[in-house]
Amino acid sequence: MTTGLYGAYGGRYVPETLIPALDELAAAWDEAREDPAFRAELHHLLTSVGGRPTPLTLAERFAPGQRLYLKREDLLHTGAHKLNNTLGQALLARRLGKRRIVAETGAGQHGVATATVCARFGFECVVYMGAEDLERQAPNVKRMHLLGAEVRTVDFGTKTLREATSEAIRDWITNVETTHYLIGSCVGPHPYPEIVRELQAVIGHEAREQFLEAEGRLPEVAVACVGGGSNAIGLFAGFLDDSDVQLVGVEAHDAASLGTGRTGVLHGARSSLLADEDGQVLDAHSIAAGLDYPGVGPEHAFLRDSGRAEYVNATDAEARAAFERLARTEGIIPALEPAHALARVAELDAELVLLCLSGRGDKDL
Amino acid sequence: MIAGRMKTLVVYLMAGRETPDLVEAAVEGGADIVELGFPFSDPLADGPVIRRAAERALAEGMRTEACLDCLARARERVDVPLVPMTYASLLEAYGYERFDADARSAGATSLIVADLPVDEHPELHRVQLVAPTSTDERIALAAENTDGWLYLVTVTGTTGARDGLSPLLAGLVERARAATDARLYAGFGISTPDHARDAAELADGVVVGTRALEVAEDGPAALRDYVRSLAKMVH
Numbered sequence: 001m002t003t004g005l006y007g008a009y010g011g012r013y014v015p016e017t018l019i020p021a022l023d024e025l026a027a028a029w030d031e032a033r034e035d036p037a038f039r040a041e042l043h044h045l046l047t048s049v050g051g052r053p054t055p056l057t058l059a060e061r062f063a064p065g066q067r068l069y070l071k072r073e074d075l076l077h078t079g080a081h082k083l084n085n086t087l088g089q090a091l092l093a094r095r096l097g098k099r100r101i102v103a104e105t106g107a108g109q110h111g112v113a114t115a116t117v118c119a120r121f122g123f124e125c126v127v128y129m130g131a132e133d134l135e136r137q138a139p140n141v142k143r144m145h146l147l148g149a150e151v152r153t154v155d156f157g158t159k160t161l162r163e164a165t166s167e168a169i170r171d172w173i174t175n176v177e178t179t180h181y182l183i184g185s186c187v188g189p190h191p192y193p194e195i196v197r198e199l200q201a202v203i204g205h206e207a208r209e210q211f212l213e214a215e216g217r218l219p220e221v222a223v224a225c226v227g228g229g230s231n232a233i234g235l236f237a238g239f240l241d242d243s244d245v246q247l248v249g250v251e252a253h254d255a256a257s258l259g260t261g262r263t264g265v266l267h268g269a270r271s272s273l274l275a276d277e278d279g280q281v282l283d284a285h286s287i288a289a290g291l292d293y294p295g296v297g298p299e300h301a302f303l304r305d306s307g308r309a310e311y312v313n314a315t316d317a318e319a320r321a322a323f324e325r326l327a328r329t330e331g332i333i334p335a336l337e338p339a340h341a342l343a344r345v346a347e348l349d350a351e352l353v354l355l356c357l358s359g360r361g362d363k364d365l
Numbered sequence: 366m367i368a369g370r371m372k373t374l375v376v377y378l379m380a381g382r383e384t385p386d387l388v389e390a391a392v393e394g395g396a397d398i399v400e401l402g403f404p405f406s407d408p409l410a411d412g413p414v415i416r417r418a419a420e421r422a423l424a425e426g427m428r429t430e431a432c433l434d435c436l437a438r439a440r441e442r443v444d445v446p447l448v449p450m451t452y453a454s455l456l457e458a459y460g461y462e463r464f465d466a467d468a469r470s471a472g473a474t475s476l477i478v479a480d481l482p483v484d485e486h487p488e489l490h491r492v493q494l495v496a497p498t499s500t501d502e503r504i505a506l507a508a509e510n511t512d513g514w515l516y517l518v519t520v521t522g523t524t525g526a527r528d529g530l531s532p533l534l535a536g537l538v539e540r541a542r543a544a545t546d547a548r549l550y551a552g553f554g555i556s557t558p559d560h561a562r563d564a565a566e567l568a569d570g571v572v573v574g575t576r577a578l579e580v581a582e583d584g585p586a587a588l589r590d591y592v593r594s595l596a597k598m599v600h
Contacts, residue, residue: 279458
């Protein structure tokens, strides 16, 4: 019997060594989410440390003729939505009695958010990062070091998020008795996709209320970039039951796990991924390190198949142009990841648009 | 050695063009079972040596069809059980039932899937793995579903040589014995004849992979000698 399935996707495709830890994590999560003290502490951290709620900003000059609202996760502490997840998982790690944290990072935003909570909770922190990403996201490496994390370079394969994730999981297999794996996206074996989605759902729930307040109605479209898919699933979570709200995910053109992928198994879950006909995983490519990943969260594969969400893509050049345009028209420098979502806004057949601006672009300068 | 209490030596080799020669050499050296690695691009259970061997095998074109062909050619050379060891993504792509059927008709006697715990695809009859972290319940479940023998992962960790035999093996053997009469073969971290002897004293057999791959790079004769040095201690 398999657990944690989103339709045909999800599951636990990991070595047996990890199964008891996943059972333990699932039990702790089920208990925590029903525990008012956990919820209160998380809310307190999200507001007093994170700076929530993050505002909605109307971007009139960027999107003339539309009412485009940006959900400003770039204004969250550490500069991206990743902190929503790391704060929650740090509380879970503490409940589990684990004081060593391992994580993977691509753009470095999840690494920084993990290092931040580890500093605050007094946890040992090891972050795996591909050699190519270390180079292109150097400011975030400096931040992780300053926050006391050990950054381990992964220099095989594509030297990006894909191998960093594999190495983080191998570390977890080796140190599972003492270590919590703080995964950064809605990927991985059950219960991780569910945990990350629920911890990021604050984006969508807040944005729904804020949008109603601003416009007196819901957006026609909610759009977000998709790498592993955590900011998108967090945004979508606020609108899944609102069938009139169209959900759009934007992948990087050469990392379109949903657009051009096939069903396969990577990093512990069955999902849609870039793979060849033999099930060997293919290289992804993106200017945005956070989207440069051949897999995607299983719930996105499910939402694609069910038709509830639609997934499109943007090229490196389109993302770069949107990045510059938002800076010039709104005075906001976005990360290259949400710049992919920004690149598709003008073509949406909608006036009222909500977009998750998942992070800020200082790292990409 | 009393009949029925003979210990078993399992040797892991990566599928490749030269592998049928290596399988024959391993069997000449005393291997009782050969595991044949079907390489996967992202092998979570493997340390650097087997991961790199998989990368090389894929670079030389060892995709599923080529691996099945390698298996069939090894089958022509030896009579011992041959067991493909691979990852779920290959079976997803090829089809679980089809993979099982084609592997068996190419000469496989069973199958090991490193990232397919007993709960996933229980219909696929295969050798199950248990680890030091497995609960007694999970050991019982794995034993109930396993195909012939039970693979005891001696360490919490990935494949690869260790300095000494894992202190966790004794406890795992004891718990597995309480759950099942199936034969118990210990693997992960066993590389020297001394490790093999110590592990075989506890379990019913040992699996050697990483070190065998390293020795196999020096050719069939070197592999035969190495396997012989293990077999002397195990049998």
